[in-house]
Amino acid sequence: MLELRKGADILSVVGGVATIDAAKAVFTEKLDAANQSKLAKISNEEALIKIANAIAMCGPESVFINTGSAEDVQWIREYSLKKGEERKLAKEGHTIHFDLPQDQARLVNQTFYIINEGEKMSSLAKSLLRSDAMAYVLKFMPSIMAGKTMMVGFYSRGPIGAEAAIPAIEISSSGYVLHSAELLYRNCFADFDKEAKRAGLFFTNVHAEGNNTPEDVPNARILMDRSWQTTFSTFCTYAGNTLLLKKGNHRFSVDYATYYKLGEQLSEHMFITGMTGPGGRKTFFAGAAPSGCGKTTTAMVGTDFIGDDLAQMWIAKDGTLRAINPEKGIFGIVEDVNREGDPYLMDCLRGDGTEVIWSNVLIDENDVPHWVGNGEVAPEKGVNFQGEWYKGKIGPDGKPVPMSHKNSRCTLLASAIANHATAVSEDPAGAPVQVITYSGRDADTMPPVWVARNMNEGVVIGASIVSKATATEVGATGVNRQPWANAPFIPGALADYMHAQFDLFNSHKLSDAGRPIMAGLNYFLTHENRGSSGKGLLGEKKDVRVWLGWLELYAHGDVKAIETPIGMLPKYEDLKKLFDGIKKDYPKELYDLQFTLYVDNIVHRIDLQTEAYSRESNIPVQLFNVYRKQKEELLKLKEQFGPKIPVEKLI
Known part of the structure; x- marks a missing residue:
C-alpha cells in the first residue's frame, strides 16, 4: 500500500518554508507587484507554500506567474525565443527547439522513484531511497536558477471538473517547457483552488535546466517523490524528461488509481479515439501500445480522435467505462x-x-x-x-x-486536427469506451487482431505485450516485456497494478452494456516469419482502418467471430468487405498468412510470460489460470491439426 505524505517532504526541507506567512515573505522578496497580484488569486495554502519552497530552493532572479491569459502566454513564447530555446521558422506560428545530443529521449537510467524504506516497487522500476534523493537535491538544486526567471503555471490533467482529472503545478526556468505546457495541458489558474478541493490533491513539478551543457547531462536526474507527489528534474530540456505533467504525473496517477481508487479508476498509457459505424453511431476505443508501435497512427485513424498517449478512466454512475485525455495537445x-x-x-x-x-x-x-x-x-x-x-x-x-x-x-x-472530437474531449463526462486494445511489436506470433473471450483474458492480453526498445528511451536495448505498455510508468508492485486491472474490468459496477470488449492488435507480422516468400510487413498503415472497423462491428454484434484458444478471430468474408471499403485487394492467401495459428510460437510466448511473472510476488492467480487454459487448449488443437492451424479449421 502506498502511503501518502510519508517521510520528509524534500521540497519543504530544502526550501525551508513551513508557514503561509513565510511563503508570503518569499513572494514579497522575489515577485514584482504585477506577479504578486496574480498569485494573490490562489488561496490554497499548501500550493502557495510549495511554490515558495521552490523559489527559496532554486534562487531565481525573478518569478513569472502564468495565468493562462493571452498576454501571459505570449510573454512565455517571446521569453523562449529571447533565451534561444526556440527559434522562429518560415511558417507563422512554427518554432524549432533543439535538445542537446545527449538529451533527446527519456533518460531511463537517470530516472528514479523516490521511495521510503520497505516500500514494494515494480521490478521494472528504478528507485532511490529518500535519503539519497535528499542528498542529490541538497547538492545540485540550491540556487540552480540563479540569474534566471522561474515560471509557474497551473494546469489540469483532464477537462476541468472531470471525475478523474487532477490539477498540477508546473515550475520551470525553461520557456520551452512552459510554452509546451500551454499547448499540451489545460491552464486552470482560474479554477485551481476549486479543482484541488474537488480532487483532494494536486501534483507539483519543479524543473531547472541549469546551464544546459553536455557536461551537465551526466548529472541530470528525474526524481519522482511518490509519497509527496512532487517531481524534480534537472540538467535536461527534452520534454519527456522536463514536462513532468506528462509521464511524471502519469506515474503519480497510476499510483493513486491503484492504491486509492481500486476498482473505480485506472490511469493508462492509452490513446482515445472514436470510430463511426453503421447508421452514424460513434464507438469509442482506448488502446495501449509502446512507443513506436503505431499508437498515434491508430488514434488518428479514428473519425473522432481525442488523444494519442494517455487516458484517465473510471466507471460512471450509469455503468459505462469513461475516459478522458489528461492532455489537450499532442x-x-x-x-x-x-x-x-x-x-x-x-x-x-x-x-x-x-x-x-x-x-x-x-x-x-x-x-x-x-x-x-x-x-x-x-x-x-x-x-x-x-x-x-x-x-x-x-x-x-x-x-x-x-x-x-x-x-x-x-x-x-x-x-487543430480535422478529425479531433473537441466537444467530447472537453466534456467532463468523458467518452464512453466500448473497445480496449493492446498492441506490441510482434513479428512472428500473434495475428493482426483478436478479441478476448472474457474480461480475465482481456486483462491478460494487456499483461502480455512485448515490444522492441525504441528511440524514446536512452539506454534501453533489445526486446522488452511491456505489460499494458505502461510498465515504465507503474511505480508500485506489478501485482498491485494487475489486481487493479482485474478488479475494474470484472467490477459489478460495470453494466452489461457498458462493459467493453478487450482486444489485441499487431501490425508487425512479417512475410519472413509466416512462411511467405515475400519480404517485409504483411500489412501497411491503411490496414488499421480495417482492424478497428472490424472491432467496431464486433462490439455491436454486427459480425460473428471464430473462437480459438487465444480469443475470437475475424472471418475472412467480413474482413474482405472492409478491405473493399478502403479500396484494397485482400486475397485469401494473405488472410491465411496473418491468421493461421502458429501454436509453437504462441505456447513459447505463454511459457516466457509465465516464467517472468512467476518471479514476481503476489501476482493474481487469474493470470496463471488464463495462461494454463490457453496452453492446454492450444496443445490439444496441435494434436488434432498440427503446429500450424488455418483458422477456418476451427469454424
Whole structure:
C-alpha cells in the first residue's frame, strides 16, 4: 500500500518554508507587484507554500506567474525565443527547439522513484531511497536558477471538473517547457483552488535546466517523490524528461488509481479515439501500445480522435467505462508521419494556421522542417540535432547521420486536427469506451487482431505485450516485456497494478452494456516469419482502418467471430468487405498468412510470460489460470491439426 505524505517532504526541507506567512515573505522578496497580484488569486495554502519552497530552493532572479491569459502566454513564447530555446521558422506560428545530443529521449537510467524504506516497487522500476534523493537535491538544486526567471503555471490533467482529472503545478526556468505546457495541458489558474478541493490533491513539478551543457547531462536526474507527489528534474530540456505533467504525473496517477481508487479508476498509457459505424453511431476505443508501435497512427485513424498517449478512466454512475485525455495537445513522434498514413496531422504540419513546436528535426536553408519518412524530397543540407547536416554525412560512430532524430517531435493542439472530437474531449463526462486494445511489436506470433473471450483474458492480453526498445528511451536495448505498455510508468508492485486491472474490468459496477470488449492488435507480422516468400510487413498503415472497423462491428454484434484458444478471430468474408471499403485487394492467401495459428510460437510466448511473472510476488492467480487454459487448449488443437492451424479449421 502506498502511503501518502510519508517521510520528509524534500521540497519543504530544502526550501525551508513551513508557514503561509513565510511563503508570503518569499513572494514579497522575489515577485514584482504585477506577479504578486496574480498569485494573490490562489488561496490554497499548501500550493502557495510549495511554490515558495521552490523559489527559496532554486534562487531565481525573478518569478513569472502564468495565468493562462493571452498576454501571459505570449510573454512565455517571446521569453523562449529571447533565451534561444526556440527559434522562429518560415511558417507563422512554427518554432524549432533543439535538445542537446545527449538529451533527446527519456533518460531511463537517470530516472528514479523516490521511495521510503520497505516500500514494494515494480521490478521494472528504478528507485532511490529518500535519503539519497535528499542528498542529490541538497547538492545540485540550491540556487540552480540563479540569474534566471522561474515560471509557474497551473494546469489540469483532464477537462476541468472531470471525475478523474487532477490539477498540477508546473515550475520551470525553461520557456520551452512552459510554452509546451500551454499547448499540451489545460491552464486552470482560474479554477485551481476549486479543482484541488474537488480532487483532494494536486501534483507539483519543479524543473531547472541549469546551464544546459553536455557536461551537465551526466548529472541530470528525474526524481519522482511518490509519497509527496512532487517531481524534480534537472540538467535536461527534452520534454519527456522536463514536462513532468506528462509521464511524471502519469506515474503519480497510476499510483493513486491503484492504491486509492481500486476498482473505480485506472490511469493508462492509452490513446482515445472514436470510430463511426453503421447508421452514424460513434464507438469509442482506448488502446495501449509502446512507443513506436503505431499508437498515434491508430488514434488518428479514428473519425473522432481525442488523444494519442494517455487516458484517465473510471466507471460512471450509469455503468459505462469513461475516459478522458489528461492532455489537450499532442507531443508526437514525427518519423514516418506522411500523407499516406497521417493526412490529418500532415495538414497541420504543412498547412497554415497551426501553432507547432518542432524538436530535433532538420531545418533547411529556407527555415522549413524535414524529417525521415515524410514522403517528400529531402533537402541536400540543413541544421539538425547534431549541428550542420548534409546528405551522406557520417557521424563519429562511422554511421550515416539521419536527417532527423528518431525521436524528433511535433507539439501542437489536438483541436487543430480535422478529425479531433473537441466537444467530447472537453466534456467532463468523458467518452464512453466500448473497445480496449493492446498492441506490441510482434513479428512472428500473434495475428493482426483478436478479441478476448472474457474480461480475465482481456486483462491478460494487456499483461502480455512485448515490444522492441525504441528511440524514446536512452539506454534501453533489445526486446522488452511491456505489460499494458505502461510498465515504465507503474511505480508500485506489478501485482498491485494487475489486481487493479482485474478488479475494474470484472467490477459489478460495470453494466452489461457498458462493459467493453478487450482486444489485441499487431501490425508487425512479417512475410519472413509466416512462411511467405515475400519480404517485409504483411500489412501497411491503411490496414488499421480495417482492424478497428472490424472491432467496431464486433462490439455491436454486427459480425460473428471464430473462437480459438487465444480469443475470437475475424472471418475472412467480413474482413474482405472492409478491405473493399478502403479500396484494397485482400486475397485469401494473405488472410491465411496473418491468421493461421502458429501454436509453437504462441505456447513459447505463454511459457516466457509465465516464467517472468512467476518471479514476481503476489501476482493474481487469474493470470496463471488464463495462461494454463490457453496452453492446454492450444496443445490439444496441435494434436488434432498440427503446429500450424488455418483458422477456418476451427469454424
